[in-house]
Amino acid sequence: MRKWILAVAALVAVVGPGTGAVWMNSQPSQAADTIVKVDSEKFDPAEITVAPGASITWQNTDQGGVHTAKADDGSFDTGYIDPGGSSKPIAMSKAGSFPYTCELHPYKKGTVKVQ
Ligand SMILES: [Cu+2]
Numbered sequence: 001m002r003k004w005i006l007a008v009a010a011l012v013a014v015v016g017p018g019t020g021a022v023w024m025n026s027q028p029s030q031a032a033d034t035i036v037k038v039d040s041e042k043f044d045p046a047e048i049t050v051a052p053g054a055s056i057t058w059q060n061t062d063q064g065g066v067h068t069a070k071a072d073d074g075s076f077d078t079g080y081i082d083p084g085g086s087s088k089p090i091a092m093s094k095a096g097s098f099p100y101t102c103e104l105h106p107y108k109k110g111t112v113k114v115q
Helices: 002-025 028-032
Strands: 033-038 047-050 055-060 096-101 109-114
Touching: 033 047
Parallel strands: 033 055, 047 109
Antiparallel strands: 096 109
16 A cells, blocks of 8 residues: 555656646747836836837726827727726737827826847
């Protein structure tokens, strides 16, 4: 009985880490999904850095209002994001620093850095 338990423990020890590695290797695309939260007062995080080609999704955590994320230079615009909803993933293809605001609440400022 004790031998049997030891055999199972050894098997778990061998298989466990390997399984973890396989799981990690099967998730490479997840790293490209970056989420910025937006509510009535701020973008969170207000400044974010992503690699060229990565996508950002804005998530409206404000249950009471519509918000947007619109680049000052017009390079991206989420359009209206419903309360509790999310924008489409927006691909950041061009390198640079892109300040943006909420079209409806221009005092909210954020920056996307692509590098
Ligand atoms: Cu807003």
